[in-house]
Amino acid sequence: MSVLLLSRLQFALTITFHYLYPPLSIGLGILLVVIEALWLITRNPLYHQMARYWTKVFALTFAIGVATGIVMEFEFGTNWATYSRYVGDVFGSALAAEGIFAFFLESGFLAVLLFGWDKVGPKMHFFSTCMVALGAHFSAVWIVVANSWMQTPAGFHIVGTGLNARAEVTDFWAMVFNPSSMQRLSHTLSGAWQAGAWLMVSVGAWYLLRRRHREFALASVRIGLAFALFASLLTLLTGHKSAEGVAKNQPEKLAAFEGLYVTRTHAPLTLFGWVDAKNEKTHGYAIPGLLSWLAHGKTSAKVTGLNETAPADRPPVNFTFQLFHLMVAVGFTMIGLALWAVWALWRGSLERSRVLLWLMTFAVLGPQIANQAGWWAAEVGRQPWIVYHLLKTSAALSAVVTANEVVASMVMFSLVYMLLFAVFVFLLNDKIQHGPDDSDLNPAGKWALGFGLKSKGAK
Amino acid sequence: MNYGSLDLNTVWFCLVGVLFTGYVILDGFDLGVGVIHLFAAKKDEDRRVFINAIGPVWDGNEVWLVTGGGALFAAFPAVYATVFSGFYLAFMALLCALIFRAVAIEFRSKHPSPRWRAFWDGGFALGSGVSALLIGVAMGNIAWGIPLDARGEFAGSFLGMLHPYALMMGVTTVALFAMHGSIYLLLKTEGEIQARVRRWVNPLIIAFILCYVIVTLATLLYVPHVTAAFRSEPWFFVVAVAVVLAIANIPREINVGKEFYAFLSSCAAMFGLMVIFGIGSFPNLVFSNPNPELSLTAFNASSSQKTLGIMLTIALIGVPVVIAYTASVYWIFRGKVKLDKTSY
Known part of the structure; x- marks a missing residue:
C-alpha cells in the first residue's frame, strides 16, 4: 500500500x-x-x-x-x-x-x-x-x-x-x-449533545428493564430524554442549514451526498439507494424536486451536478452517498424514538413497554453512528482536496x-x-x-x- | 493588535520555550513519580498514594505539551513539520508511552484484582520512564543537531538519532525527572511512606548530578555551537551557576524539613536548565548538523508577522488566565494525600 x-x-x-x-x-x-x-x-x-x-x-x-x-x-x-x-x-x-x-x-x-x-x-x-x-x-x-x-x-x-x-x-x-464554520459547529455540537443525552437515557432504560434503581433510572431517563429530544430536533435544523451551506460552498460535495451527476432543476432527493459510479447513475427511491427545494428553497432551483467537476477531482461518490444517507437515516430514527419515548413517559406507559426500553437501551449507539458517518461524509466528500480547491x-x-x-x-x-x-x-x-x-x-x-x-x- | 517594532520571532522563540519549560517542570514530576513508582512504593496503598499525589494535576500538566505543540505548529510550522515527521518512530513511541501512562493512572484502581493492578502499575512505570527517556533523547538530538536537506526536511535515520550524546541526555532526563518526582512526593506524603520516599531522594540527586556533569563535559567537548553563546556573553554563565546552587539547596531544605522549598529549588533548577538550553540554541530551533547554514531558526521557519501578532494577543489573554486557575487548582489540592472514595 x-x-x-x-x-x-x-x-x-x-x-x-x-x-x-x-x-x-x-x-x-x-x-x-x-x-x-x-x-x-x-x-x-x-x-x-x-x-x-x-x-x-x-x-x-x-x-x-x-x-x-x-x-x-x-x-x-x-x-x-x-x-x-x-x-x-x-x-x-x-x-x-x-x-x-x-x-x-x-x-x-x-x-x-x-x-x-x-x-x-x-x-x-x-x-x-x-x-x-x-x-x-x-x-x-x-x-x-x-x-x-x-x-x-x-x-x-x-x-x-x-x-x-x-x-x-x-x-x-x-x-x-x-x-x-458556524453551521458546522452548531451541527457538530447538537450531534455531540445527542451522544451524551442518549447515553444517560440508555443506562436509565436498562435499569428500568432490570427493575433496579428505579428512582435514579427514571430521573436519568427524564433529564436525558428531554435533552435528547431537544438536541435531535436541533440536529435536524442545523443539519439542514449545513446542507444549504454545502450546496452553496461545496456544490460537488452535495452532488456526491445525493449522487447527482447532472446539473438540473427539480432535482430529486434519493431517500435510499446506491450509486453506480462507472455509469454515472444513481438508483433508488427518489422524491422529485425535493433536493432543489431543500438546497435552495424552490423545487425549480438548479442544483449543481458532478458533471461540472472533472472525474479526477470528484470524491468517491457511492461511499460518500452511503455515509451521508446513513447519517440522515439514523438522525430521523433518533427523532422518532425520542418522540415515542417522550409520549410513553407522558402517558406513564414507559415502564411497561419493554420493546421501547430495549430500543432506548441500544439508542446509545445511534448518535455515535450518525456522528461518525457524518464526519466521514464531510471529510471523504472533500476529497481529493485536503484544503478545498487549494491543496490536494x-x-x-x-x-x-x-x-x-x-x-x-x-x-x-x-x-x-x-x-x-x-x-x-x-x-x-x-x-x-x-x-x-x-x-x-x-x-x-x-x-x-x-x-x-x-x-x-x-x- | 499592533506590536510596533517588537521582535515577534524572538518573543515566540521564548514563548514556545516557556510552554515546553512549563511542561517539563510540571509533567516532569508526574513522570518522575511514575519512574520510581515500582521501586519506592511497596504496598498497594503506597502505590495509590503515589498516583493520587499527581491525580488531580497530571492531566492539566500534560496540556502544556499539547499547547506547546499547538504553539509550535502556529508560530514555527516548518519546525513542527520537520521535527515530527523526522522523528516519526520516536514520536509514535512517545505517544504510545504517554497514552499508556494516562490510561494506567485512570484505570489502575478501578478494579480490585491484584493482577489488574500489577499490569497497570507496570504500564504506569514503563510509560513514564519511556516518555522521560524519549523526551531527553529528542532534546539531545535538537542540541546535537540533525541532518537537514535544502528544503529543511530531515535527512537522517531513526537509528542515527540514537547516538551516545542523545542517549546520555535521555538518561539524564530520566534521572532529573525521578529526582524531581521524589521531591514532589515528599511534599505530598507523610509518615512511613514519606520515610520510604526520603531514602530515594539523595541517591537520585547524586545520580542526576553525575549525569549532568557528564552531559556538560560532552557538550563542552563535542557540541561547540551550543556553548558559543556562553563564550561570547560570559555573564550567561551565571545561569549555570544558579542551577548548581539550586540543586545544592535541595538536600539542605529537606534536612530542615522544608519540603516545599526543596521542591521550588528543584523547579528553579529545571527552569535554569531550560534557559541554558534556550540560550545555547537561539536562534536555532532545529540545528542542522552537518551544514549549519540549513538550520531552521526563529526567523526563517516562522509564520507571518501577522499570525505571530495574533497569536501573541491570544497568549496575552489566555496565559494569565491559565496561570491563575492552574495556581488555584494546586492551591485547592495542597497538602498531604488523603485517600477517599473519589481517589484513583
Whole structure:
C-alpha cells in the first residue's frame, strides 16, 4: 500500500476512535451542569447521587478522549508535514487557541469536578463543572473552525509558489467565521449533545428493564430524554442549514451526498439507494424536486451536478452517498424514538413497554453512528482536496516518512486502541452493573451542611 | 493588535520555550513519580498514594505539551513539520508511552484484582520512564543537531538519532525527572511512606548530578555551537551557576524539613536548565548538523508577522488566565494525600 493510503487510513483510525469520546464529554458535560444545578436548587439528594454517578462516567470518557487527543495534536506534523507547512500559519493558530482557551480550562477544573467534592463548597464545585463543560465546548469551537477552514478557506492569501507555497492569514476573524464554520459547529455540537443525552437515557432504560434503581433510572431517563429530544430536533435544523451551506460552498460535495451527476432543476432527493459510479447513475427511491427545494428553497432551483467537476477531482461518490444517507437515516430514527419515548413517559406507559426500553437501551449507539458517518461524509466528500480547491491530499504528505514506518505506527495504534476500547467497555459495564452508590443519597462533608450556612462544623 | 517594532520571532522563540519549560517542570514530576513508582512504593496503598499525589494535576500538566505543540505548529510550522515527521518512530513511541501512562493512572484502581493492578502499575512505570527517556533523547538530538536537506526536511535515520550524546541526555532526563518526582512526593506524603520516599531522594540527586556533569563535559567537548553563546556573553554563565546552587539547596531544605522549598529549588533548577538550553540554541530551533547554514531558526521557519501578532494577543489573554486557575487548582489540592472514595 502507498504511504498516502496508509496515512489516510491511520488518520481515519485515530480520529474515528478519538471521536467516540469527545461527543460524550460534551453532551454529558451539559447534563452534569443541569443535574448539579437541580441539586443546588431543589436539594433533592437524588440529584446529588446522580451528579456523583454521572461524574464517574464522565471521567472515564474524558480520560480516553484526552489520551487519544494528544495523538491528533501531533499527527498533522508526523504524517502530513507538507500540509503542516502549507497551513501552519492559519490552522496552527486555531489549534493553539484550542490549547490555550479550551484544554487548560477543561483539565484544570476537571480536577475540582472529580476530586474536589470535599475540598470546595457546592457553589465552587458547580462553577468548576460549568467551566469543564465550557472548556469542552470551546474545544469543539476551535477544532471545528480549523476543520471548516479546510472546507471553505477564507481570510488568507497564498504566498510563494510551487513547493514553497503556503497560506497566510490576512483577516483572522474572516478565517474564524469562514462560510461554513458556524453551521458546522452548531451541527457538530447538537450531534455531540445527542451522544451524551442518549447515553444517560440508555443506562436509565436498562435499569428500568432490570427493575433496579428505579428512582435514579427514571430521573436519568427524564433529564436525558428531554435533552435528547431537544438536541435531535436541533440536529435536524442545523443539519439542514449545513446542507444549504454545502450546496452553496461545496456544490460537488452535495452532488456526491445525493449522487447527482447532472446539473438540473427539480432535482430529486434519493431517500435510499446506491450509486453506480462507472455509469454515472444513481438508483433508488427518489422524491422529485425535493433536493432543489431543500438546497435552495424552490423545487425549480438548479442544483449543481458532478458533471461540472472533472472525474479526477470528484470524491468517491457511492461511499460518500452511503455515509451521508446513513447519517440522515439514523438522525430521523433518533427523532422518532425520542418522540415515542417522550409520549410513553407522558402517558406513564414507559415502564411497561419493554420493546421501547430495549430500543432506548441500544439508542446509545445511534448518535455515535450518525456522528461518525457524518464526519466521514464531510471529510471523504472533500476529497481529493485536503484544503478545498487549494491543496490536494496526495500533495500533503510528509516527504520523509516511509510506508513501513506508517505500517508500524498503525499496528501500534490498532493494538493500543483495541486494548483501550476493551478496557473502556469493561469499566463502563462495571460502573453500570455497580449502579449508583446509596451512600451518595446522604451527602457528607461540606455538601451536607446547607451550603456553607453552618460550615463551621464541617469536616 | 499592533506590536510596533517588537521582535515577534524572538518573543515566540521564548514563548514556545516557556510552554515546553512549563511542561517539563510540571509533567516532569508526574513522570518522575511514575519512574520510581515500582521501586519506592511497596504496598498497594503506597502505590495509590503515589498516583493520587499527581491525580488531580497530571492531566492539566500534560496540556502544556499539547499547547506547546499547538504553539509550535502556529508560530514555527516548518519546525513542527520537520521535527515530527523526522522523528516519526520516536514520536509514535512517545505517544504510545504517554497514552499508556494516562490510561494506567485512570484505570489502575478501578478494579480490585491484584493482577489488574500489577499490569497497570507496570504500564504506569514503563510509560513514564519511556516518555522521560524519549523526551531527553529528542532534546539531545535538537542540541546535537540533525541532518537537514535544502528544503529543511530531515535527512537522517531513526537509528542515527540514537547516538551516545542523545542517549546520555535521555538518561539524564530520566534521572532529573525521578529526582524531581521524589521531591514532589515528599511534599505530598507523610509518615512511613514519606520515610520510604526520603531514602530515594539523595541517591537520585547524586545520580542526576553525575549525569549532568557528564552531559556538560560532552557538550563542552563535542557540541561547540551550543556553548558559543556562553563564550561570547560570559555573564550567561551565571545561569549555570544558579542551577548548581539550586540543586545544592535541595538536600539542605529537606534536612530542615522544608519540603516545599526543596521542591521550588528543584523547579528553579529545571527552569535554569531550560534557559541554558534556550540560550545555547537561539536562534536555532532545529540545528542542522552537518551544514549549519540549513538550520531552521526563529526567523526563517516562522509564520507571518501577522499570525505571530495574533497569536501573541491570544497568549496575552489566555496565559494569565491559565496561570491563575492552574495556581488555584494546586492551591485547592495542597497538602498531604488523603485517600477517599473519589481517589484513583
